[in-house]
Amino acid sequence: MSGAARVRIAHGVAIHGGVGTLTPERMTPELKAAYEADLAASLQAGRSALDQGGDAVDAVVAAVCVLEDSPHFNAGRGSNYDERGVITMDASIMRGADGDAGAVAGVTGVRNPVVLARRVMERSEHLMLIGEGAEAFARTQGLEPVDPGWFGTERRRAELLRALERRGGRPNVLGDAEPTSDPTSKAGTVGAVALDRSGTLAAATSTGGMAGKTWGRVGDTPIIGAGTWASPRCAVSCTGWGEYFIRLALAHAVEARMALTGASLSEAVRAVIWDELARQVPRSGGLVALDADGHVELCFNTPGMYRGWVGEDGVPHVDIWGEGTS
Structure with a gap:
Protein backbone atom coordinates (compact mmCIF):
# COMPACT_ATOMS: atom_id res chain seq x y z
CA MET A 1 0.00 0.00 0.00
CA SER A 2 2.95 2.34 -0.09
CA GLY A 3 1.89 3.34 -3.57
CA ALA A 4 5.25 4.79 -4.54
CA ALA A 5 6.03 5.03 -8.21
CA ARG A 6 9.80 4.97 -7.55
CA VAL A 7 10.54 6.62 -10.85
CA ARG A 8 12.29 9.76 -12.00
CA ILE A 9 11.28 12.03 -14.84
CA ALA A 10 12.92 15.03 -16.49
CA HIS A 11 9.58 16.81 -16.68
CA GLY A 12 6.00 15.63 -16.45
CA VAL A 13 2.88 15.24 -14.34
CA ALA A 14 1.62 12.98 -11.54
CA ILE A 15 -2.03 12.81 -10.50
CA HIS A 16 -4.42 11.25 -8.03
CA GLY A 17 -8.16 10.72 -8.13
CA GLY A 18 -8.52 10.16 -4.40
CA VAL A 19 -8.00 7.31 -1.95
CA GLY A 20 -11.74 6.64 -1.75
CA THR A 21 -11.49 3.75 -4.20
CA LEU A 22 -13.99 1.00 -4.72
CA THR A 23 -12.69 -2.43 -3.74
CA PRO A 24 -11.74 -4.79 -6.58
CA GLU A 25 -14.81 -6.87 -5.75
CA ARG A 26 -17.12 -3.89 -6.33
CA MET A 27 -15.34 -2.65 -9.46
CA THR A 28 -16.68 -4.06 -12.72
CA PRO A 29 -14.24 -4.39 -15.63
CA GLU A 30 -16.16 -1.69 -17.48
CA LEU A 31 -15.99 0.75 -14.57
CA LYS A 32 -12.30 0.03 -14.00
CA ALA A 33 -11.63 0.75 -17.67
CA ALA A 34 -13.55 4.02 -17.39
CA TYR A 35 -11.51 5.14 -14.37
CA GLU A 36 -8.26 4.22 -16.07
CA GLN A 44 -2.29 13.37 -21.44
CA ALA A 45 -3.88 16.79 -20.91
CA GLY A 46 -1.15 17.78 -18.47
CA ARG A 47 1.55 16.42 -20.74
CA SER A 48 0.06 18.24 -23.74
CA ALA A 49 0.12 21.52 -21.83
CA LEU A 50 3.85 21.09 -21.25
CA ASP A 51 4.48 20.01 -24.85
CA GLN A 52 2.74 23.14 -26.10
CA GLY A 53 5.10 25.36 -24.11
CA GLY A 54 3.01 25.69 -20.98
CA ASP A 55 4.46 25.80 -17.51
CA ALA A 56 3.81 23.62 -14.47
CA VAL A 57 0.73 25.66 -13.51
CA ASP A 58 -0.77 25.13 -16.96
CA ALA A 59 -0.10 21.41 -16.65
CA VAL A 60 -1.74 20.87 -13.26
CA VAL A 61 -4.79 22.92 -14.24
CA ALA A 62 -5.20 20.95 -17.47
CA ALA A 63 -4.85 17.64 -15.65
CA VAL A 64 -7.27 18.53 -12.85
CA CYS A 65 -9.89 19.94 -15.24
CA VAL A 66 -10.20 16.53 -16.91
CA LEU A 67 -10.84 14.89 -13.55
CA GLU A 68 -13.30 17.63 -12.54
CA ASP A 69 -15.25 17.06 -15.76
CA SER A 70 -15.48 13.30 -15.19
CA PRO A 71 -18.49 11.97 -13.25
CA HIS A 72 -16.32 9.29 -11.67
CA PHE A 73 -14.38 11.44 -9.21
CA ASN A 74 -15.40 13.55 -6.23
CA ALA A 75 -14.56 16.92 -7.77
CA GLY A 76 -16.46 19.12 -10.19
CA ARG A 77 -19.04 16.90 -11.88
CA GLY A 78 -19.46 13.89 -9.60
CA SER A 79 -18.90 15.83 -6.37
CA ASN A 80 -20.44 14.70 -3.10
CA TYR A 81 -23.59 16.28 -1.68
CA ASP A 82 -23.58 17.94 1.73
CA GLU A 83 -26.21 17.15 4.37
CA ARG A 84 -28.71 19.48 2.67
CA GLY A 85 -28.37 17.73 -0.68
CA VAL A 86 -26.31 20.63 -2.08
CA ILE A 87 -22.96 20.30 -3.84
CA THR A 88 -20.25 22.72 -2.71
CA MET A 89 -16.72 22.47 -4.06
CA ASP A 90 -13.23 23.54 -2.99
CA ALA A 91 -9.95 23.87 -4.90
CA SER A 92 -6.47 25.29 -4.57
CA ILE A 93 -3.31 25.79 -6.60
CA MET A 94 0.26 26.78 -5.79
CA ARG A 95 3.32 27.66 -7.87
CA GLY A 96 6.64 26.55 -6.43
CA ALA A 97 8.91 29.18 -7.92
CA ASP A 98 7.48 32.12 -5.97
CA GLY A 99 5.02 30.54 -3.52
CA ASP A 100 2.06 32.26 -5.13
CA ALA A 101 -1.22 30.48 -4.47
CA GLY A 102 -4.98 30.71 -4.87
CA ALA A 103 -7.94 28.87 -3.41
CA VAL A 104 -11.74 28.78 -3.41
CA ALA A 105 -14.20 27.11 -1.05
CA GLY A 106 -17.92 26.48 -1.08
CA VAL A 107 -18.53 27.20 -4.77
CA THR A 108 -21.64 25.77 -6.40
CA GLY A 109 -21.90 26.95 -10.01
CA VAL A 110 -18.38 27.07 -11.47
CA ARG A 111 -17.63 24.22 -13.86
CA ASN A 112 -13.93 23.98 -12.99
CA PRO A 113 -13.12 25.22 -9.48
CA VAL A 114 -9.39 24.74 -10.13
CA VAL A 115 -9.55 27.36 -12.89
CA LEU A 116 -11.22 29.77 -10.47
CA ALA A 117 -8.51 29.08 -7.89
CA ARG A 118 -5.92 29.96 -10.53
CA ARG A 119 -7.73 33.23 -11.28
CA VAL A 120 -7.67 34.07 -7.58
CA MET A 121 -3.92 33.47 -7.61
CA GLU A 122 -3.17 35.43 -10.76
CA ARG A 123 -5.86 38.11 -10.96
CA SER A 124 -6.71 39.09 -7.40
CA GLU A 125 -4.82 40.44 -4.43
CA HIS A 126 -6.15 37.63 -2.26
CA LEU A 127 -5.29 34.00 -1.65
CA MET A 128 -8.74 32.53 -0.91
CA LEU A 129 -12.32 33.43 -1.82
CA ILE A 130 -15.39 31.56 -0.58
CA GLY A 131 -19.03 31.01 -1.39
CA GLU A 132 -21.01 33.78 -3.06
CA GLY A 133 -17.97 36.05 -3.15
CA ALA A 134 -16.00 33.45 -5.09
CA GLU A 135 -18.95 32.99 -7.46
CA ALA A 136 -19.17 36.75 -8.02
CA PHE A 137 -15.44 36.88 -8.76
CA ALA A 138 -15.87 34.02 -11.25
CA ARG A 139 -18.43 36.10 -13.13
CA THR A 140 -16.02 39.01 -13.39
CA GLN A 141 -13.50 36.59 -14.91
CA GLY A 142 -15.91 35.31 -17.53
CA LEU A 143 -15.70 31.74 -16.29
CA GLU A 144 -18.29 29.31 -17.57
CA PRO A 145 -21.28 29.14 -15.19
CA VAL A 146 -23.21 25.90 -14.97
CA ASP A 147 -26.44 24.90 -13.31
CA PRO A 148 -25.63 23.25 -9.97
CA GLY A 149 -27.64 20.23 -11.06
CA TRP A 150 -24.98 19.43 -13.67
CA PHE A 151 -22.57 18.32 -10.96
CA GLY A 152 -24.85 15.69 -9.44
CA THR A 153 -24.80 11.96 -10.17
CA GLU A 154 -26.94 9.04 -9.04
CA ARG A 155 -23.95 7.46 -7.32
CA ARG A 156 -23.40 10.53 -5.15
CA ARG A 157 -27.10 10.77 -4.31
CA ALA A 158 -26.98 7.17 -3.12
CA GLU A 159 -23.87 7.89 -1.04
CA LEU A 160 -25.62 10.85 0.58
CA LEU A 161 -28.57 8.67 1.57
CA ARG A 162 -26.22 6.07 3.05
CA ALA A 163 -24.33 8.74 4.98
CA LEU A 164 -27.55 10.15 6.42
CA GLU A 165 -28.88 6.68 7.27
CA ARG A 166 -25.72 5.86 9.22
CA ARG A 167 -26.42 8.92 11.35
CA GLY A 168 -30.13 8.22 11.67
CA GLY A 169 -30.86 11.28 9.57
CA ARG A 170 -28.99 13.54 11.99
CA PRO A 171 -26.85 16.43 10.73
CA ASN A 172 -23.21 15.47 10.44
CA VAL A 173 -21.15 15.67 13.61
CA LEU A 174 -17.48 15.20 12.82
CA GLY A 175 -16.21 11.90 14.10
CA ASP A 176 -19.56 10.13 14.48
CA ALA A 177 -18.53 7.49 11.95
CA GLU A 178 -15.40 5.40 11.81
CA PRO A 179 -12.91 6.58 9.18
CA THR A 180 -12.91 3.20 7.46
CA SER A 181 -16.69 2.68 7.48
CA ASP A 182 -17.05 4.05 3.95
CA PRO A 183 -13.76 5.41 2.64
CA THR A 184 -15.31 6.43 -0.67
CA SER A 185 -17.50 8.95 1.15
CA LYS A 186 -14.67 10.73 2.96
CA ALA A 187 -11.58 10.48 0.83
CA GLY A 188 -12.52 11.45 -2.70
CA THR A 189 -10.41 14.29 -4.06
CA VAL A 190 -8.40 14.89 -7.23
CA GLY A 191 -5.04 16.54 -7.63
CA ALA A 192 -1.94 16.99 -9.75
CA VAL A 193 1.69 17.95 -9.42
CA ALA A 194 3.95 18.93 -12.30
CA LEU A 195 7.57 19.73 -13.14
CA ASP A 196 8.14 21.78 -16.28
CA ARG A 197 11.19 22.15 -18.51
CA SER A 198 12.40 25.21 -16.61
CA GLY A 199 12.44 23.23 -13.37
CA THR A 200 9.38 24.93 -11.88
CA LEU A 201 7.02 22.85 -9.75
CA ALA A 202 3.28 23.34 -9.17
CA ALA A 203 0.44 21.57 -7.38
CA ALA A 204 -3.36 21.73 -7.56
CA THR A 205 -6.16 19.94 -5.71
CA SER A 206 -9.97 19.92 -6.10
CA THR A 207 -12.81 18.23 -4.20
CA GLY A 208 -16.50 18.03 -3.41
CA GLY A 209 -15.72 17.10 0.19
CA MET A 210 -17.23 14.41 2.41
CA ALA A 211 -20.56 12.81 1.56
CA GLY A 212 -23.23 14.33 3.79
CA LYS A 213 -20.79 16.85 5.24
CA THR A 214 -22.05 19.52 7.61
CA TRP A 215 -23.28 22.64 5.84
CA GLY A 216 -20.31 25.00 5.68
CA ARG A 217 -17.65 22.37 6.34
CA VAL A 218 -14.33 22.99 4.60
CA GLY A 219 -11.61 20.36 4.52
CA ASP A 220 -7.93 20.43 3.67
CA THR A 221 -8.17 20.84 -0.10
CA PRO A 222 -8.29 24.66 -0.25
CA ILE A 223 -5.92 25.08 2.70
CA ILE A 224 -2.42 25.86 1.47
CA GLY A 225 0.01 23.68 3.39
CA ALA A 226 -2.64 21.12 4.33
CA GLY A 227 -3.98 19.76 1.05
CA THR A 228 -1.71 21.52 -1.43
CA TRP A 229 1.89 22.70 -1.36
CA ALA A 230 4.58 23.70 -3.86
CA SER A 231 8.02 25.21 -3.44
CA PRO A 232 11.32 25.12 -5.34
CA ARG A 233 11.97 21.84 -3.48
CA CYS A 234 8.76 19.82 -3.97
CA ALA A 235 5.09 19.85 -4.98
CA VAL A 236 2.42 17.91 -3.09
CA SER A 237 -1.31 17.23 -3.54
CA CYS A 238 -3.18 15.30 -0.84
CA THR A 239 -6.30 13.19 -0.52
CA GLY A 240 -7.96 11.79 2.58
CA TRP A 241 -9.76 12.77 5.76
CA GLY A 242 -9.22 16.51 5.60
CA GLU A 243 -9.46 17.44 9.27
CA TYR A 244 -6.36 15.38 10.02
CA PHE A 245 -4.46 16.82 7.06
CA ILE A 246 -5.21 20.30 8.40
CA ARG A 247 -4.09 19.41 11.93
CA LEU A 248 -0.81 18.06 10.61
CA ALA A 249 -0.31 20.69 7.86
CA LEU A 250 0.46 17.53 5.98
CA ALA A 251 1.37 18.80 2.51
CA HIS A 252 3.85 21.25 4.00
CA ALA A 253 5.13 18.56 6.38
CA VAL A 254 6.71 16.83 3.38
CA GLU A 255 8.65 20.00 2.57
CA ALA A 256 9.58 20.51 6.23
CA ARG A 257 11.05 17.04 6.59
CA MET A 258 13.11 17.49 3.45
CA ALA A 259 14.34 20.93 4.51
CA LEU A 260 14.98 20.28 8.19
CA THR A 261 16.16 16.68 8.25
CA GLY A 262 17.65 16.24 4.80
CA ALA A 263 15.15 13.51 4.01
CA SER A 264 14.61 12.50 0.41
CA LEU A 265 11.15 12.95 -1.08
CA SER A 266 10.54 9.22 -0.68
CA GLU A 267 11.55 9.27 2.97
CA ALA A 268 9.49 12.37 3.68
CA VAL A 269 6.23 11.15 2.14
CA ARG A 270 6.46 7.81 3.89
CA ALA A 271 7.07 9.49 7.22
CA VAL A 272 4.06 11.78 6.94
CA ILE A 273 1.63 9.18 5.52
CA TRP A 274 2.73 6.06 7.39
CA ASP A 275 3.88 7.65 10.64
CA GLU A 276 2.30 11.05 11.31
CA LEU A 277 -1.05 10.50 9.58
CA ALA A 278 -1.48 6.81 10.37
CA ARG A 279 -0.79 7.50 14.03
CA GLN A 280 -3.67 10.01 14.07
CA VAL A 281 -6.13 7.83 12.17
CA PRO A 282 -5.27 4.63 10.25
CA ARG A 283 -6.03 4.01 6.59
CA SER A 284 -7.00 7.60 6.03
CA GLY A 285 -5.13 9.16 3.14
CA GLY A 286 -2.45 9.56 0.54
CA LEU A 287 -0.66 12.03 -1.68
CA VAL A 288 1.20 12.53 -4.93
CA ALA A 289 4.47 14.44 -4.93
CA LEU A 290 7.30 15.53 -7.20
CA ASP A 291 10.66 16.99 -6.27
CA ALA A 292 12.92 19.33 -8.22
CA ASP A 293 14.99 16.38 -9.44
CA GLY A 294 11.92 14.71 -10.94
CA HIS A 295 11.40 11.97 -8.39
CA VAL A 296 7.76 10.85 -8.37
CA GLU A 297 6.00 9.59 -5.25
CA LEU A 298 2.44 8.24 -5.01
CA CYS A 299 1.98 7.17 -1.41
CA PHE A 300 -1.13 6.02 0.47
CA ASN A 301 -2.06 4.04 3.58
CA THR A 302 -5.42 2.87 2.22
CA PRO A 303 -6.35 -0.15 0.08
CA GLY A 304 -6.01 1.92 -3.08
CA MET A 305 -5.65 5.33 -4.67
CA TYR A 306 -6.58 6.33 -8.21
CA ARG A 307 -3.25 7.58 -9.51
CA GLY A 308 -0.84 7.93 -12.39
CA TRP A 309 2.18 9.69 -13.83
CA VAL A 310 3.63 10.61 -17.19
CA GLY A 311 7.17 11.62 -18.07
CA GLU A 312 9.00 13.02 -21.05
CA ASP A 313 8.19 9.98 -23.22
CA GLY A 314 4.49 10.87 -23.05
CA VAL A 315 3.38 7.38 -22.00
CA PRO A 316 0.77 7.51 -19.19
CA HIS A 317 1.05 5.03 -16.31
CA VAL A 318 -2.09 4.52 -14.21
CA ASP A 319 -3.08 2.28 -11.30
CA ILE A 320 -5.74 1.91 -8.62
CA TRP A 321 -4.71 -0.72 -6.07
CA GLY A 322 -1.51 -2.50 -5.13
CA GLU A 323 1.90 -1.22 -4.18
CA GLY A 324 2.34 1.40 -6.87
CA THR A 325 2.98 2.09 -10.52
CA SER A 326 5.93 1.39 -12.74
Whole structure:
Protein backbone atom coordinates (compact mmCIF):
# COMPACT_ATOMS: atom_id res chain seq x y z
CA MET A 1 0.00 0.00 0.00
CA SER A 2 2.95 2.34 -0.09
CA GLY A 3 1.89 3.34 -3.57
CA ALA A 4 5.25 4.79 -4.54
CA ALA A 5 6.03 5.03 -8.21
CA ARG A 6 9.80 4.97 -7.55
CA VAL A 7 10.54 6.62 -10.85
CA ARG A 8 12.29 9.76 -12.00
CA ILE A 9 11.28 12.03 -14.84
CA ALA A 10 12.92 15.03 -16.49
CA HIS A 11 9.58 16.81 -16.68
CA GLY A 12 6.00 15.63 -16.45
CA VAL A 13 2.88 15.24 -14.34
CA ALA A 14 1.62 12.98 -11.54
CA ILE A 15 -2.03 12.81 -10.50
CA HIS A 16 -4.42 11.25 -8.03
CA GLY A 17 -8.16 10.72 -8.13
CA GLY A 18 -8.52 10.16 -4.40
CA VAL A 19 -8.00 7.31 -1.95
CA GLY A 20 -11.74 6.64 -1.75
CA THR A 21 -11.49 3.75 -4.20
CA LEU A 22 -13.99 1.00 -4.72
CA THR A 23 -12.69 -2.43 -3.74
CA PRO A 24 -11.74 -4.79 -6.58
CA GLU A 25 -14.81 -6.87 -5.75
CA ARG A 26 -17.12 -3.89 -6.33
CA MET A 27 -15.34 -2.65 -9.46
CA THR A 28 -16.68 -4.06 -12.72
CA PRO A 29 -14.24 -4.39 -15.63
CA GLU A 30 -16.16 -1.69 -17.48
CA LEU A 31 -15.99 0.75 -14.57
CA LYS A 32 -12.30 0.03 -14.00
CA ALA A 33 -11.63 0.75 -17.67
CA ALA A 34 -13.55 4.02 -17.39
CA TYR A 35 -11.51 5.14 -14.37
CA GLU A 36 -8.26 4.22 -16.07
CA ALA A 37 -9.30 6.06 -19.24
CA ASP A 38 -10.06 9.21 -17.24
CA LEU A 39 -6.72 9.01 -15.43
CA ALA A 40 -4.88 8.55 -18.72
CA ALA A 41 -6.77 11.46 -20.30
CA SER A 42 -5.84 13.66 -17.34
CA LEU A 43 -2.17 12.78 -17.71
CA GLN A 44 -2.29 13.37 -21.44
CA ALA A 45 -3.88 16.79 -20.91
CA GLY A 46 -1.15 17.78 -18.47
CA ARG A 47 1.55 16.42 -20.74
CA SER A 48 0.06 18.24 -23.74
CA ALA A 49 0.12 21.52 -21.83
CA LEU A 50 3.85 21.09 -21.25
CA ASP A 51 4.48 20.01 -24.85
CA GLN A 52 2.74 23.14 -26.10
CA GLY A 53 5.10 25.36 -24.11
CA GLY A 54 3.01 25.69 -20.98
CA ASP A 55 4.46 25.80 -17.51
CA ALA A 56 3.81 23.62 -14.47
CA VAL A 57 0.73 25.66 -13.51
CA ASP A 58 -0.77 25.13 -16.96
CA ALA A 59 -0.10 21.41 -16.65
CA VAL A 60 -1.74 20.87 -13.26
CA VAL A 61 -4.79 22.92 -14.24
CA ALA A 62 -5.20 20.95 -17.47
CA ALA A 63 -4.85 17.64 -15.65
CA VAL A 64 -7.27 18.53 -12.85
CA CYS A 65 -9.89 19.94 -15.24
CA VAL A 66 -10.20 16.53 -16.91
CA LEU A 67 -10.84 14.89 -13.55
CA GLU A 68 -13.30 17.63 -12.54
CA ASP A 69 -15.25 17.06 -15.76
CA SER A 70 -15.48 13.30 -15.19
CA PRO A 71 -18.49 11.97 -13.25
CA HIS A 72 -16.32 9.29 -11.67
CA PHE A 73 -14.38 11.44 -9.21
CA ASN A 74 -15.40 13.55 -6.23
CA ALA A 75 -14.56 16.92 -7.77
CA GLY A 76 -16.46 19.12 -10.19
CA ARG A 77 -19.04 16.90 -11.88
CA GLY A 78 -19.46 13.89 -9.60
CA SER A 79 -18.90 15.83 -6.37
CA ASN A 80 -20.44 14.70 -3.10
CA TYR A 81 -23.59 16.28 -1.68
CA ASP A 82 -23.58 17.94 1.73
CA GLU A 83 -26.21 17.15 4.37
CA ARG A 84 -28.71 19.48 2.67
CA GLY A 85 -28.37 17.73 -0.68
CA VAL A 86 -26.31 20.63 -2.08
CA ILE A 87 -22.96 20.30 -3.84
CA THR A 88 -20.25 22.72 -2.71
CA MET A 89 -16.72 22.47 -4.06
CA ASP A 90 -13.23 23.54 -2.99
CA ALA A 91 -9.95 23.87 -4.90
CA SER A 92 -6.47 25.29 -4.57
CA ILE A 93 -3.31 25.79 -6.60
CA MET A 94 0.26 26.78 -5.79
CA ARG A 95 3.32 27.66 -7.87
CA GLY A 96 6.64 26.55 -6.43
CA ALA A 97 8.91 29.18 -7.92
CA ASP A 98 7.48 32.12 -5.97
CA GLY A 99 5.02 30.54 -3.52
CA ASP A 100 2.06 32.26 -5.13
CA ALA A 101 -1.22 30.48 -4.47
CA GLY A 102 -4.98 30.71 -4.87
CA ALA A 103 -7.94 28.87 -3.41
CA VAL A 104 -11.74 28.78 -3.41
CA ALA A 105 -14.20 27.11 -1.05
CA GLY A 106 -17.92 26.48 -1.08
CA VAL A 107 -18.53 27.20 -4.77
CA THR A 108 -21.64 25.77 -6.40
CA GLY A 109 -21.90 26.95 -10.01
CA VAL A 110 -18.38 27.07 -11.47
CA ARG A 111 -17.63 24.22 -13.86
CA ASN A 112 -13.93 23.98 -12.99
CA PRO A 113 -13.12 25.22 -9.48
CA VAL A 114 -9.39 24.74 -10.13
CA VAL A 115 -9.55 27.36 -12.89
CA LEU A 116 -11.22 29.77 -10.47
CA ALA A 117 -8.51 29.08 -7.89
CA ARG A 118 -5.92 29.96 -10.53
CA ARG A 119 -7.73 33.23 -11.28
CA VAL A 120 -7.67 34.07 -7.58
CA MET A 121 -3.92 33.47 -7.61
CA GLU A 122 -3.17 35.43 -10.76
CA ARG A 123 -5.86 38.11 -10.96
CA SER A 124 -6.71 39.09 -7.40
CA GLU A 125 -4.82 40.44 -4.43
CA HIS A 126 -6.15 37.63 -2.26
CA LEU A 127 -5.29 34.00 -1.65
CA MET A 128 -8.74 32.53 -0.91
CA LEU A 129 -12.32 33.43 -1.82
CA ILE A 130 -15.39 31.56 -0.58
CA GLY A 131 -19.03 31.01 -1.39
CA GLU A 132 -21.01 33.78 -3.06
CA GLY A 133 -17.97 36.05 -3.15
CA ALA A 134 -16.00 33.45 -5.09
CA GLU A 135 -18.95 32.99 -7.46
CA ALA A 136 -19.17 36.75 -8.02
CA PHE A 137 -15.44 36.88 -8.76
CA ALA A 138 -15.87 34.02 -11.25
CA ARG A 139 -18.43 36.10 -13.13
CA THR A 140 -16.02 39.01 -13.39
CA GLN A 141 -13.50 36.59 -14.91
CA GLY A 142 -15.91 35.31 -17.53
CA LEU A 143 -15.70 31.74 -16.29
CA GLU A 144 -18.29 29.31 -17.57
CA PRO A 145 -21.28 29.14 -15.19
CA VAL A 146 -23.21 25.90 -14.97
CA ASP A 147 -26.44 24.90 -13.31
CA PRO A 148 -25.63 23.25 -9.97
CA GLY A 149 -27.64 20.23 -11.06
CA TRP A 150 -24.98 19.43 -13.67
CA PHE A 151 -22.57 18.32 -10.96
CA GLY A 152 -24.85 15.69 -9.44
CA THR A 153 -24.80 11.96 -10.17
CA GLU A 154 -26.94 9.04 -9.04
CA ARG A 155 -23.95 7.46 -7.32
CA ARG A 156 -23.40 10.53 -5.15
CA ARG A 157 -27.10 10.77 -4.31
CA ALA A 158 -26.98 7.17 -3.12
CA GLU A 159 -23.87 7.89 -1.04
CA LEU A 160 -25.62 10.85 0.58
CA LEU A 161 -28.57 8.67 1.57
CA ARG A 162 -26.22 6.07 3.05
CA ALA A 163 -24.33 8.74 4.98
CA LEU A 164 -27.55 10.15 6.42
CA GLU A 165 -28.88 6.68 7.27
CA ARG A 166 -25.72 5.86 9.22
CA ARG A 167 -26.42 8.92 11.35
CA GLY A 168 -30.13 8.22 11.67
CA GLY A 169 -30.86 11.28 9.57
CA ARG A 170 -28.99 13.54 11.99
CA PRO A 171 -26.85 16.43 10.73
CA ASN A 172 -23.21 15.47 10.44
CA VAL A 173 -21.15 15.67 13.61
CA LEU A 174 -17.48 15.20 12.82
CA GLY A 175 -16.21 11.90 14.10
CA ASP A 176 -19.56 10.13 14.48
CA ALA A 177 -18.53 7.49 11.95
CA GLU A 178 -15.40 5.40 11.81
CA PRO A 179 -12.91 6.58 9.18
CA THR A 180 -12.91 3.20 7.46
CA SER A 181 -16.69 2.68 7.48
CA ASP A 182 -17.05 4.05 3.95
CA PRO A 183 -13.76 5.41 2.64
CA THR A 184 -15.31 6.43 -0.67
CA SER A 185 -17.50 8.95 1.15
CA LYS A 186 -14.67 10.73 2.96
CA ALA A 187 -11.58 10.48 0.83
CA GLY A 188 -12.52 11.45 -2.70
CA THR A 189 -10.41 14.29 -4.06
CA VAL A 190 -8.40 14.89 -7.23
CA GLY A 191 -5.04 16.54 -7.63
CA ALA A 192 -1.94 16.99 -9.75
CA VAL A 193 1.69 17.95 -9.42
CA ALA A 194 3.95 18.93 -12.30
CA LEU A 195 7.57 19.73 -13.14
CA ASP A 196 8.14 21.78 -16.28
CA ARG A 197 11.19 22.15 -18.51
CA SER A 198 12.40 25.21 -16.61
CA GLY A 199 12.44 23.23 -13.37
CA THR A 200 9.38 24.93 -11.88
CA LEU A 201 7.02 22.85 -9.75
CA ALA A 202 3.28 23.34 -9.17
CA ALA A 203 0.44 21.57 -7.38
CA ALA A 204 -3.36 21.73 -7.56
CA THR A 205 -6.16 19.94 -5.71
CA SER A 206 -9.97 19.92 -6.10
CA THR A 207 -12.81 18.23 -4.20
CA GLY A 208 -16.50 18.03 -3.41
CA GLY A 209 -15.72 17.10 0.19
CA MET A 210 -17.23 14.41 2.41
CA ALA A 211 -20.56 12.81 1.56
CA GLY A 212 -23.23 14.33 3.79
CA LYS A 213 -20.79 16.85 5.24
CA THR A 214 -22.05 19.52 7.61
CA TRP A 215 -23.28 22.64 5.84
CA GLY A 216 -20.31 25.00 5.68
CA ARG A 217 -17.65 22.37 6.34
CA VAL A 218 -14.33 22.99 4.60
CA GLY A 219 -11.61 20.36 4.52
CA ASP A 220 -7.93 20.43 3.67
CA THR A 221 -8.17 20.84 -0.10
CA PRO A 222 -8.29 24.66 -0.25
CA ILE A 223 -5.92 25.08 2.70
CA ILE A 224 -2.42 25.86 1.47
CA GLY A 225 0.01 23.68 3.39
CA ALA A 226 -2.64 21.12 4.33
CA GLY A 227 -3.98 19.76 1.05
CA THR A 228 -1.71 21.52 -1.43
CA TRP A 229 1.89 22.70 -1.36
CA ALA A 230 4.58 23.70 -3.86
CA SER A 231 8.02 25.21 -3.44
CA PRO A 232 11.32 25.12 -5.34
CA ARG A 233 11.97 21.84 -3.48
CA CYS A 234 8.76 19.82 -3.97
CA ALA A 235 5.09 19.85 -4.98
CA VAL A 236 2.42 17.91 -3.09
CA SER A 237 -1.31 17.23 -3.54
CA CYS A 238 -3.18 15.30 -0.84
CA THR A 239 -6.30 13.19 -0.52
CA GLY A 240 -7.96 11.79 2.58
CA TRP A 241 -9.76 12.77 5.76
CA GLY A 242 -9.22 16.51 5.60
CA GLU A 243 -9.46 17.44 9.27
CA TYR A 244 -6.36 15.38 10.02
CA PHE A 245 -4.46 16.82 7.06
CA ILE A 246 -5.21 20.30 8.40
CA ARG A 247 -4.09 19.41 11.93
CA LEU A 248 -0.81 18.06 10.61
CA ALA A 249 -0.31 20.69 7.86
CA LEU A 250 0.46 17.53 5.98
CA ALA A 251 1.37 18.80 2.51
CA HIS A 252 3.85 21.25 4.00
CA ALA A 253 5.13 18.56 6.38
CA VAL A 254 6.71 16.83 3.38
CA GLU A 255 8.65 20.00 2.57
CA ALA A 256 9.58 20.51 6.23
CA ARG A 257 11.05 17.04 6.59
CA MET A 258 13.11 17.49 3.45
CA ALA A 259 14.34 20.93 4.51
CA LEU A 260 14.98 20.28 8.19
CA THR A 261 16.16 16.68 8.25
CA GLY A 262 17.65 16.24 4.80
CA ALA A 263 15.15 13.51 4.01
CA SER A 264 14.61 12.50 0.41
CA LEU A 265 11.15 12.95 -1.08
CA SER A 266 10.54 9.22 -0.68
CA GLU A 267 11.55 9.27 2.97
CA ALA A 268 9.49 12.37 3.68
CA VAL A 269 6.23 11.15 2.14
CA ARG A 270 6.46 7.81 3.89
CA ALA A 271 7.07 9.49 7.22
CA VAL A 272 4.06 11.78 6.94
CA ILE A 273 1.63 9.18 5.52
CA TRP A 274 2.73 6.06 7.39
CA ASP A 275 3.88 7.65 10.64
CA GLU A 276 2.30 11.05 11.31
CA LEU A 277 -1.05 10.50 9.58
CA ALA A 278 -1.48 6.81 10.37
CA ARG A 279 -0.79 7.50 14.03
CA GLN A 280 -3.67 10.01 14.07
CA VAL A 281 -6.13 7.83 12.17
CA PRO A 282 -5.27 4.63 10.25
CA ARG A 283 -6.03 4.01 6.59
CA SER A 284 -7.00 7.60 6.03
CA GLY A 285 -5.13 9.16 3.14
CA GLY A 286 -2.45 9.56 0.54
CA LEU A 287 -0.66 12.03 -1.68
CA VAL A 288 1.20 12.53 -4.93
CA ALA A 289 4.47 14.44 -4.93
CA LEU A 290 7.30 15.53 -7.20
CA ASP A 291 10.66 16.99 -6.27
CA ALA A 292 12.92 19.33 -8.22
CA ASP A 293 14.99 16.38 -9.44
CA GLY A 294 11.92 14.71 -10.94
CA HIS A 295 11.40 11.97 -8.39
CA VAL A 296 7.76 10.85 -8.37
CA GLU A 297 6.00 9.59 -5.25
CA LEU A 298 2.44 8.24 -5.01
CA CYS A 299 1.98 7.17 -1.41
CA PHE A 300 -1.13 6.02 0.47
CA ASN A 301 -2.06 4.04 3.58
CA THR A 302 -5.42 2.87 2.22
CA PRO A 303 -6.35 -0.15 0.08
CA GLY A 304 -6.01 1.92 -3.08
CA MET A 305 -5.65 5.33 -4.67
CA TYR A 306 -6.58 6.33 -8.21
CA ARG A 307 -3.25 7.58 -9.51
CA GLY A 308 -0.84 7.93 -12.39
CA TRP A 309 2.18 9.69 -13.83
CA VAL A 310 3.63 10.61 -17.19
CA GLY A 311 7.17 11.62 -18.07
CA GLU A 312 9.00 13.02 -21.05
CA ASP A 313 8.19 9.98 -23.22
CA GLY A 314 4.49 10.87 -23.05
CA VAL A 315 3.38 7.38 -22.00
CA PRO A 316 0.77 7.51 -19.19
CA HIS A 317 1.05 5.03 -16.31
CA VAL A 318 -2.09 4.52 -14.21
CA ASP A 319 -3.08 2.28 -11.30
CA ILE A 320 -5.74 1.91 -8.62
CA TRP A 321 -4.71 -0.72 -6.07
CA GLY A 322 -1.51 -2.50 -5.13
CA GLU A 323 1.90 -1.22 -4.18
CA GLY A 324 2.34 1.40 -6.87
CA THR A 325 2.98 2.09 -10.52
CA SER A 326 5.93 1.39 -12.74
